Amino acid sequence: MIGRLNHIGVATPSIDESVKMYRELLGATSVTEKWAMPEQGVWVCFVNLPNSQIELIEPYGEASPIHAFLAKNPKGGQHHVCFEVENIHEARDALVAKGATVLGEPRIGAHGTLIIFVHPKDMGGMLVELMESPKDAHH
């Protein structure tokens, strides 16, 4: 079922500060602009690597789900891992049939394709995002 490791999601109190760190300390050279996803309560920004991406996530608004994560991890840290799948509804149904807890209905994610999240209790303590592979091309 799972295909490419599309990205790792990293929470941060400040995308601007994190981008500075990735550029200046780790020498990253390709970083997108940040943009808001109000319906998910996050600002996002991607650090592009040759084979994958780092998604930087900063809270947007008072109800952001990232506030609780940052309360426990004030400097930020690894928030989730995203794997690509061919079809999100088939993936969701297969997981539910095997007893996994899928969080919410498929919705549009940061790459414009459908995503779901799977509860860490079923995923070895790791929050897992599944996203449909973009239909245009891999990057």
Place this chain on the structure above:
Amino acid sequence: MIGRLNHIGVATPSIDESVKMYRELLGATSVTEKWAMPEQGVWVCFVNLPNSQIELIEPYGEASPIHAFLAKNPKGGQHHVCFEVENIHEARDALVAKGATVLGEPRIGAHGTLIIFVHPKDMGGMLVELMESPKDAHH
């Protein structure tokens, strides 16, 4: 400086149980055998994805550094992220020159090339492994 996202390191109380989860719930089809790295206090095993890998890490021996992580995260979870670099000594020197805390001297990692770890306090709360790209080929 940083190149490919070589792997994400995921701690687990049981590699066997984790492999079962990746195979049965997430449909992973390519998983290596596990092997011990006594000098690092870990059992390791890799789940191969088309563009990257998941490194499963289980404690080996009483002094394993993974015991403390699992005490805080009994189900396991994301432990580190590994980026490739061309030259580990140059990467280490550049990071130290910029004030980052590099943990220990370059040593041979699970892929047979030199690795270092960089302290999470300098990396946005994330433990970062840097490894020299294997010289043979990318996989």
